[in-house]
Amino acid sequence: MLLIVAIASWNTFKTLMDISERNSELTFMGSSGWRWHDESQRIQIKRVKNQLPALRKVSENGDYASLVTITQSGSYRGFVFFDTDCEDGAIVTERVPYDGIEQAKLEVLHCLHGKLVYIETWPSAPKINWQGRIGDFQFQEALSNWDFTPLQKAYLKSVAELI
Template sequence: MTKPLIFITGFIMLCVIVFASWSTFETLWRFNHKNNELTFMGSSGWQWHNKSQGLQIKRVDGYLPAMRKVSDSKEYASLISITESGNYRGFIFFDQNCEEGAIVSERVTYSAAEPPKLEVLHCLHGKLVYMKNWTTAPTERWRGRVGDFEFDEALNEWDFTPLQQAYLKSVAELI
């Protein structure tokens, strides 16, 4: 009777140890995987602004900050900054190497309500990038397809407060 009890106790302890080890490994893997987004495409200096939403922020002395989010597919990163004139600039950096300065893909879109629009993918810092400007904080879902590259980002869920505060601070004048 003692041997089966020892065997059963040992088996249960082994199962507990395996389960605990697997849970620890999985937790550490998720943590490391999420933090790898801070260095996506070799970038550095990014910090979490809202980790649950995947929003990152980068502050560099002498410059206005930028915010970005790495896509779930890890195929691109959406980046929004605010210019010194208060406009918003959007960039979609695709994880695709290219020759610096090249215009890689272009297409003309036609709409009954708007004049023809040329969409271009540029090569910036060795990565393909699509750009757009807004006069106010973007509040829409930014999606598109240029050449073989597609993106979809819910900018209406982003909190642009840090960009707006930095901009207002940069243009404030003491009276």
């Protein structure tokens, strides 16, 4: 009987720790207001009144969070926030090959609100394996697995006109 109680206690403890760990992702890097959009994919959503929503996912290693928003013009903007402190205005740059072409492209990390961030824009919902390496900072996120429906619905609602 004591063994059964011990096993049940351990399983309860483990379950509570897993829930706590998952919920700590919702406040990654001190952020607030995030909710689960697709918990199985670890994708979160944040809705702020009078603004278009944002989706994000915290990396498995906890080094960064990938975030995608939709702009008022309908384009998609991606951000990768690295969990590294920096001084506002600082940048990290590196020249990298551009799509296998010898001409190099300058990649930049900006310090925004005390964290390094990489920014990219796409004309439509990105269905790519988004990855990059700038200096010692690298990221990889399979945006093809993300459901951008909430962003698209919010955008269409924001530009709809009554007739």
